[in-house]
Amino acid sequence: MLIRDLLRDKWLYVMLLPGVIYFIVFKYVPMYGLAMAFQDFKPHLGIMHSPWVGFKHFERLFSEAGFWILFRNTALLAVYNLVFFFPAPIILALMMNEVRREKFKRLVQTLVYTPHFVSWVVVVGICYILLTTESGVINELLYRLTGNKIAFLMEPEWFRTVIISQQIWKEVGWGTIIFLAALTAVDVQIYEAARIDGAGRWRQLWHVTLPAIRSTIIILLILRLGSFLDTGFEQIFLMLTPTNREVGEVFDTYVYVRGMTQGQYSYSAAVGMFKSLVAFALVSCANWLAKRFGEEGIY
Template sequence: MKAPMSVHTQAAAAKKAHPLSAFWHALRKYKALYLLMLPGFIWYFIYKYLPMYGLIIAFKNFNFAKGIWGSPWVGLKHFEFLFSYPDFYRIVMNTLLMNVYELLFSFPAPIILALLLNEIKSMLFKRSIQTIVYFPHFLSWVVFGGIVLQLLSPNDGIVNQIRMALGLDPIHFMVMSDYFRPIVIISLIIKESGWGAIIYLAALSSIDPEQYEAATIDGATRWQKLIYVTLPGIRNTIILLLILKIGTMLDYGFEQIYVMYNPSVYDVGDVLSTYIYRIGLQDARFSLTTAIGLFQSVIGFVLIWSANRLARRYSDNALW
């Protein structure tokens, strides 16, 4: 004859049998935390999920007078146009290349900066440097991009003034395709590296100091401490941010490109976000731009899912 189950065992079995009851139990137990999360959830629901219903515009010939539901269905017509439009592949390639360059050069910059700041022992000097490198982040791209354009101006920009002082001819940087991408990436590094380093500095502060003490006792050099203690200590943070970055490979910052580019560099500088702005708002082709946005979202989802699978397979950390 089986012994009767205890009250706690019965409750645990009920929760296992009914996941919904376990959810309500957790909701009651952590209600204060869920209340703190509620404003963020409402914001995401209103601004991220409700607008999704407008995606049907991609399958319609949208007309303001008829509205979304009254506009005629055209099926995959806009997608067929995109994939048969030669400039679309050039714009996608521009977007991918800009993101690859950012991944290669801009993504490691905050990590390197955080590692360098972490080695500074003087707190006064360290905070002074942090203030200097954080400041550009708080400038809008309209302001920061204007500073870059002024510095590179062929007439009175300081870069060309130095070139002319050395007996060299001025260069029209912003109308030459060969210079546009490097300028965009370098300006991005200068503007955002300091702010991005905050996350890595927080991760560095969580490393147990006893690990450094043990490494010192073992005779490890500063370089060996960096390789075997510091980098493994922030590896999970790097992986998470890398996954998120890979998920946005078909999306590049609109403000930066829009402020800095011009028709002379459309061949290398025109990305999906600026193309959507031009044909969507200026030419009022809303259905076509919605189709492009849906294409971006689907590819972004596939990329972030694939990156997360790889991270889960080859490391102990992933988004889900």
């Protein structure tokens, strides 16, 4: 029976194969390197022959003077991401779903999808052009209106605002794809029944549209928690300056400095493993809560 089913759906399994290979090569095979977190890894000895040191690197991580600063910076950016970025694609998808002119809707979709394909180097370059105090467009406008300029790129209190704004501009359009797909599955007859009952646009949104995509929102929220402490190395690294490093240094940039530039491979592996364990705990708790409240969850 199993062989018959495989032969019947062979082309589906062929289409599935590239994804399976990707996850095996780039997700599962690298887990072998986690052993370095419990070793004093020496490149010339390799993982098999490097000396084992137990939890030495984890003890060092938690005893580091800057650990709680790193944790605070990373956690705050992650919370801001959940509060401000995560709802943005939902709101935009709901707004686009209300557009009835297909040509205008497709134009808007094209415009909001495009930034996703722009590299972070270009995004940060655009940001510098707009926000620099020397000749930035926004600061020039502020100077003409108020007579003052704001050092958006230098002052620490503006760092997180700029980071989240960049993420929203770059990724909010791409994030609407899943929600727009979920909205197309909503039965039109439900809207008609709601209109007959006297429900306006807001009532239809609250009692029909949002409940219809609630499961999608919850699943994506759980998956988002899986990368809670992954704030994005490239963007943060490009935006760091000596003046904002106190609020901008996160685990991703810390691992790069310690691992790649200083050669502390085992210590960097321990930091990465700590991030993974936090993500696993958050996903497990969120999934348990989702099932507790009657949702499907991810497993």
